[in-house]
Amino acid sequence: MRIALLALDGLFDTGLTVVLDAFGIANRFAAQLMGQTPPFNVSIVGVRKKVRSGHGLPIPVQAITPNLRPDWVLVPALNASTPDLLIPALARKDVADARAHLLAWHAQGAHIAASCIGSFLLAETGLLDHQEATTTWWLAPLFRQRYPNVSLDESRMLVPSGRMVTAGAAMGHLDLALWLIRKGSPELASMVSRYLLADIRSSQAPYIIPNHLAQADPLILRFERWAREHLKQGFSLQEAANALATSARTLQRRCQAVLGKSPLDYFQDLRVERARSLVQGSGLDLEAIATEVGYADGATLRTLLRQRLGRGVRELRADLR
Template identity: 30%
Template sequence: MKHVSILVPLGHTSMPNIDGSHQILSQVNDLLAMHGRGPLFDIQLVGLTKPTVQRNGRFTIEPDVLIGDVAKTDLVIIPAMHGDIMAAVAQNEDFAPWLIKQYEQGAELASLCVGAFLLATTGLLDGKQAATHWVMADAFKQAFPKVDLVDDKIMTEEDGLYTSGGAYSYLNLLVYLVEKHAGRELAIMISKTFMIDIDRISQSPFIIFQGQKAHDDEPVKKAQEYIESNFADKITVDQLADMLALGRRSLERRFKSATKNTVSEYIQRVKIEAAKKSFENSRKNINEVMYDVGYSDTKAFRTIFKKITGLSPIDYRNKYRKDMAA
């Protein structure tokens, strides 16, 4: 039997992460019992205090045990925390040495959504891929530059460390863990019972690109603002460099450092974000939208659109335009 520790952080925690994880893993045990088999998971809520008050006293969670009571576990699930994420991480820093110890003893660690921030403070994610909610991607990159954040993925797995993307994508990671530890058949049963899309792998269709402006490089901000105001035009790096009285290499270096995108990547993302909004809110066809955002090559537009969103332009339009869906 595998011991599962579902953390109960202090402060304002995602209770759906905690309860949902407990419910799904418990359901695995119930399904096994229906077939005359013993339970696979021994599940405990593990906290720093008893009880653990949530949401300024509105809710209270009673952990089964405290971290000092758990000498060894097999799987740790780290839920998301709300509010000021770095303050929440600091409030729960006592989990970090325990997480490191459990990992060194062979435990797998799985963070859900912005729970990746707490996992990243251990240093265990350095040099490894990780996912988190796309809204917090820039903040994560700034706080943990040694981690390879892949903000388009629903989940990552590397060396016994798992992370999931935003919000309810944690369900996909749980189904994945069920498949790994209990087999494909049970994973399919869980996905059907809880109506979870078992094969969803990307959060790209849900990302809203808002530009990365959490930096102090004013010339780069001016370049970003120019791109966002003139995305339909042909914009070159040389043009931006001349406008800002910077050398091309200097602009490219500073832009990448500040935004984590190259200039051309940023231009593409701004164009595609405009195209997405047009597909969602207008009745224009694919070619009209393509021309509106400054593309003339249909193949290039489709390729870049799918690379960024995970969907073709037609599939995206059909997914988000109500009249098209009808």
């Protein structure tokens, strides 16, 4: 498999290096333990002759030539983790040049993968329009605003869609690399993941901080504050809208536009976050915690935690040991 890593100035250092390490280990195991030819031919390519990482380290890049025909192009994240840094970065000349190369490679039949903030660069090409995608969870509101034609689900860690795949935040680079290794050899992917103490995670949901998402919109922030004060009560959309001096329709529309979910779903997220905090940080039993977050019994809460976080009460408490 010929893989081209597209390196731009200001890359997230860990994103680049963890991908290189994962494929390097896979090649080594394939040769030494399985007697195979190393299956991954990885090159780092750049639209500029000199490229530096986000920490200022020089990245050795190859020039992009007409005969470069990768099977996969990987787009690591830029080290621009807030909207005020990312929006100007996306307007840079080298990013525009990178978009043109991505479109050309895609037209030639290449598959394209992007992780974390790299999914913004891929979305800038228009190739993700009317496709499913994920991205770094805390920038999901900005992603929805910029790319309304993309079906975004930031709760997922990996989203294949056609000849493209996107991965979630930060260490999603490793999940993406393991996913690509597994496409070639599940056995090899298992060996690499065990060596790195890492498994492909299916969800970002356990890592999402609802309050961070609410910061993207004044109305949603006010709704978030109101909701935290009413977790014990049953949710009423009209009551919430009245308290915020808006209409139920406006609140519904803003939640969908900013968060990609209904006000009720976001209210449930806040309940789960609070319940998780109490499970891990208080001496309350599950029945008492259920009462604190507005559920009739502990069994209902136990099921919800498992559905939303993929972990049970014992596992959540064990995380603190």
